[in-house]
Amino acid sequence: MQDTEKQMENEQPIHVDGETAAVATEPTPEDKLAAAELKAAELQDAFLRAKADAENVRRRAQEDIGRAHKFAIEGFAESLLAVKDSLEMALKIETPSVEALKEGVDMTLKQLSSAFEKNKLLEINPQAGDKLDPMKHQAISTVPAEQEANTVVAVLQKGYTISDRLLRPALVTVAQAK
Template identity: 75%
Template sequence: MQDEQNNNLQDEAASGAAAAAEGAQGAETAEDRLASAEAKLAEMQDAFLRAKADTENIRRRAQEDIAKAHKFAIENFAEALVPVKDSLEMALKVESPTIESLKEGVEMTLKQLASAFEKNRLLEINPAQGEKLDPMKHQAISMVPADQDVNTIVSVLQKGYTIADRLLRPALVTVSQQKGS
C-alpha cells in the first residue's frame, strides 16, 4: 500500500511538474504576446507622430503659399503696366511735340494698356446698340424713347470691365423704354 501511495505521490508530483511546465510555457507565450503588442504600439505611435508632423508641415507650407500669393497677386499686372507708364513719361519729355506725334504716342500707349489688360484677363464690357440689358453686366442710367425693343441698349455712356470673369465695373448705358411712354 505504501508503494501505491508512493506511486500516487510520484504521479501527482509528475502531474504538478507537467502542469507547472505547461503554465510556464503559457506565461512565456503571454509575455511574448505582450512584448509583441508593446513593440507594435511603439511602431504605431511613431507612425502617428510622423503623420502628424507631415500634416503640420503641409499645413504650414500651404499657409506660406497663400501668404505669398496674396502678397504677389498683382505682380503680373504691375509688370504689364510699367511699360505704359514709361511711354507716358517719354511723351512728356518731348520738347516740341506735334499733334500727330502726340496722337501716335497716345495710340501706342493705349495699345500697350489694352495688351496689359488682356494678359491679366481684364476685359471690356462694351455692349452693342440693340443688345438686351443684362443687369449682371450693365447699369441703366436712364430710359429713352427709341425705335427698338424695350429694355435694349440705346447707347453706352461708359464701358464696363470684368476681371477673370468677375464684374469689376458695370457698363453705364441708356436703355429703350416702351414706345409712346
C-alpha cells in the same frame, strides 16, 4: 517541478513531417500586454509622424498662398511699365504737335490694351440693341427709343472682367417699354 509537469500536460505536441517537434506554448497575459504596448507605441509614433507631415504640408501651402498674394500683381505691374514709360516720354517733348501727341496717345492706348489682354482684363462694351444683362451691365436710366424694351441704347462707360469675374459693370442707358 509539479508546475512544469502540469504545463507539459496542457501543451499539445506539434507534428512536423511526421516527427514531434517542440511544444508551442500559449502566450501569457504579460506577453500579450507587452505586445499590445509595443503596437500602441508604434501606432503613436506613426500618428505623430503623420501629424507632423500634415502640419508641414499646411505650413508650406500657407507660405505658397502668401507668396502668390504678394507676387500675383507682379506680371500685371510689369506690363504697365511700358505704358508709364510712354507717358513720361510724351511729357518730355518740349513742343509737341497735335499729330505727334495723338499718335503717342494711340500707341500708349495700344500698349495698355495689350497689357489688359495679357492679364485677362477684358472689356465689356455692349452694342446698341443688345439685351440688358444685369450680371454685366448697370442701367443708369431708361430712355424712350425705337427698339425693344430692356435693350442697350448707349454705353456711358465700358465695364471690365478679370479672369471671368466682374470687375466693373458697363454703365448703360436702356430702352424703356413703349
